[in-house]
Amino acid sequence: MVGMVVTTSEVVEARELVRVYGEGDTAVQALRGVDVQIEAGQLTAVMGPSGSGKSTLMHILAGLDRPTSGSVLIDGTEITTLGDDALTKLRRRHIGFIFQFFNLLPMLSARDNILLPLTIAGAKPDQQYFDDLVQRVGLTDRLEHRPAELSGGQQQRVAIARALVSRPTVVFADEPTGNLDSRTSGEILTLMRSSVEEYGQTLVMVTHDARAAAMADRVLYLADGEIVKETGRSSQHEILQIIDTLDLQ
């Protein structure tokens, strides 16, 4: 934050996002003019039926894909017009990403996977924070294991620690529990919520899981490339009703 004047608590702001895949008769409008503002220190869940544009939105907000038109500001910087190098640098500093299929490097230990964002950036870990983080995600005695020697839940814990290790401005998670059983999903969701509570982490998560939505501060509902509804801290009951009406399951 040194040298920066922060005038708003919005760390991500997207305006009029349009994403068209393909051309001509086969073109698909995955996003049709989406406006989103993400507040610092909040857990925002993004829900919606299959094909509604959730992954497309996450990838564009995280700078992993570019919109056909529209703008994305991360911590006040417009990222859609940045060149590849500048975008990569900004992503390293400001963005963490958690994938459904973990995306760990198989030849690296859990420790080296977690430290990878810092290693690439040539930065040193804050040892105290690293130790605390590893303890929170329950990996203290698994650090020297490779991904193949870890359970799915443990692998996702490594991925969460990797996303948090550089203390990014915002972490995006694309169905982080989509490949885990119900009990492990619950543990992972609790962990993600605690990163918001304990570290003030800003987190945006695509999910089909009503439990995830119930622990979010805010839920955005996408349908056919548009945000059709937004709720605040709702009860589980209300969320389940909304899921029913959107025919999600």
Ligand SMILES: Nc1ncnc2c1ncn2[C@@H]1O[C@H](COP(=O)(O)OP(=O)(O)OP(=O)(O)O)[C@@H](O)[C@H]1O
């Ligand atoms: N690379 C691509 N090329 C062409 N069309 C694509 C591509 N990626 C996504 N789409 C289309 O864009 C639309 C939105 O896809 P997206 O993956 O963002 O939806 P989603 O809500 O994340 O779906 P799911 O819940 O099934 O993961 C869909 O109609 C999809 O078929």
